[in-house]
Every structure is written in C-alpha cells, then in structure tokens.
Amino acid sequence: MVASSPADMLLVRNLHVSYRTAEAVHGIDLRVRAGEAVAVVGSNGAGKSSTLRGIMGLASALADEISFQGGDLRRMPTYRIARLGLGFVPEGRELFPGLNVAEELLLGGRLLRGPQRRQKLDEVFALFPRLAERRKQICRTLSGGEQQMLALGRVLMSSPRLLLLDEPSLGLSPLLQDAVFGALRHLRDGGLAMLLVEQNVHRALALCERAYVLELGLITRAGPSGDVRADPQVQKAYLGG
Numbered sequence: 415m416v417a418s419s420p421a422d423m424l425l426v427r428n429l430h431v432s433y434r435t436a437e438a439v440h441g442i443d444l445r446v447r448a449g450e451a452v453a454v455v456g457s458n459g460a461g462k463s464s465t466l467r468g469i470m471g472l473a474s475a476l477a478d479e480i481s482f483q484g485g486d487l488r489r490m491p492t493y494r495i496a497r498l499g500l501g502f503v504p505e506g507r508e509l510f511p512g513l514n515v516a517e518e519l520l521l522g523g524r525l526l527r528g529p530q531r532r533q534k535l536d537e538v539f540a541l542f543p544r545l546a547e548r549r550k551q552i553c554r555t556l557s558g559g560e561q562q563m564l565a566l567g568r569v570l571m572s573s574p575r576l577l578l579l580d581e582p583s584l585g586l587s588p589l590l591q592d593a594v595f596g597a598l599r600h601l602r603d604g605g606l607a608m609l610l611v612e613q614n615v616h617r618a619l620a621l622c623e624r625a626y627v628l629e630l631g632l633i634t635r636a637g638p639s640g641d642v643r644a645d646p647q648v649q650k651a652y653l654g655g
C-alpha cells in the first residue's frame with residue numbers, strides 16, 4: 415500500500431487489468447514523482463503493456479486509485495487522459511502509414527496554435543535530426559528506428575507532462591536504440607517525468623533512477639535502479655549474471 419505525497423505525479427494503487435478471458439495484472443502499486451524517470455521491467459507477457467493500457471483507459475482496469483496530479487483518471491476516456499498531459503507511446507508505434515513525417519508530427523500538435531506548433535516542430539527536429547532530414551518522407555517507408563523516433567516526436571508535440579513509453583527499443587538495432595535512448599536521456603535531464611516499460615532491462619535501469627520488476631502480473635521487486643540491478647535474482651533472470 416502506498417500513501418500519496420504532494421510530489422506524486424502519477425499514483426496507482428491496487429491496479430487490476432483484465433481481458434475477457436483472464437486477468438493480466440493482479441493488483442499492483444506504482445508511483446512516478448515529478449521529474450522522475452521510472453522503469454517497469456519484466457519478460458514477455460508479464461503485464462507491462464497491460465499496465466500502461468490500464469492507466470490510459472485502453473484496457474479494462476479496476477483500481478483503488480489511478481490519479482495524475484491529484485485528479486482521478488478512472489473511467490476517464492483516453493483522449494481526456496492524454497489532454498491532462500499523459501503522453502503515451504504505444505508498443506508498435508501506431509503511425510498513420512500514408513502521412514509524411516511533418517504531417518504526422520503536426521497531427522500530434524493539432525491542439526496548438528500555428529506559431530506554437532511550428533516552434534514545437536522545430537524542437538522535435540532538433541531532438542531528432544534524422545526526422546528533420548526526412549520531413550517529406552512517407553511514414554511507412556521509414557526504418558523501425560525512425561518510426562520509433564516519429565512516434566515519440568508525435569507525442570512530444572503535445573507537450574506531455576509525463577511520458578508513458580512501451581518498449582521503445584523493441585526491434586531496433588543497437589545504434590538506433592542508442593539514438594532513441596539518447597533522446598530519452600535528454601528529455602529526462604530536462605525534467606520530463608517518464609514511466610518506461612522495457613524488456614531491455616540493462617538500458618532501462620541505466621536511464622531510470624527507480625524501477626519495478628513485474629512478473630506474471632505482480633510487482634516482485636521495487637527500488638532504486640542500482641539496488642534492483644544488484645539483486646542476484648534480477649541478475650540471473652534478466653541480466654545474464
């Protein structure tokens with residue numbers, strides 16, 4: 415059980431997420447404080463995506479609390495949750511395949527006024543020069559890594575207060591993983607809070623100051639990333655130690 419504190423941005427207590435046939439997340443607690451980068455690590459099928467989808471109102475969730483900056487997110491439609499400042503980058507990216515890079519980004523900033531939109535676009539292009547070079551390229555022809563950058567960039571266009579990231583390294587070459595994680599580090603250093611879901615435990619623990627280990631829908635370990643990394647069972651199960 416966790417008690418709320420004024421520094422909490424996101425507070426989740428006793429979250430259950432279920433699908434028609436089964437429950438995937440069996441009552442977990444987690445929190446992200448202002449400016450914190452927090453990881454949820456675990457293997458295939460542990461319930462990482464279900465956790466994020468439950469928070470975002472995209473999967474059926476029951477909880478004692480899901481709150482963001484003190485406001486209750488439960489039963490709120492996803493678009494309203496997003497407008498409160500939760501920027502969700504889903505697994506699989508979900509881009510519009512026929513749009514070009516600039517169009518896709520401008521769509522992410524559709525609630526902004528013209529000049530602000532241009533300014534945001536310039537910020538995203540500064541963060542991802544690769545996208546700037548490809549601004550007229552059609553999304554479906556981008557590489558996986560470029561698509562991941564674009565999905566992240568599209569969410570950044572809406573100026574989120576908290577990023578929820580579902581396996582941003584999935585399927586990327588080590589070089590492109592470096593680029594994506596470099597951008598996340600830059601955002602973290604700028605004070606943007608994030609909740610990062612990853613199978614790549616190594617990279618997640620390097621980026622985030624705190625971590626939760628999720629196994630079969632339950633949190634089995636939680637603490638500062640250094641402590642989680644040093645845990646012999648985590649070493650054995652996730653770090654090849």
Ligand SMILES: Nc1ncnc2c1ncn2[C@@H]1O[C@H](COP(=O)(O)OP(=O)(O)OP(=O)(O)O)[C@@H](O)[C@H]1O
Pocket residue numbers: 433434435436437438456457458459460461462463464465505613
């Ligand atoms: N739409 C769905 N309908 C039914 N069961 C689902 C659905 N999505 C996920 N599940 C089940 O819920 C459990 C958790 O899945 P989830 O996708 O949250 O895991 P994950 O940790 O994100 O895994 P991965 O690392 O493979 O992405 C799994 O047993 C999965 O089969």
Ligand SMILES: [Mg+2]
Pocket residue numbers: 462463464505580581
């Ligand atoms: Mg997943």
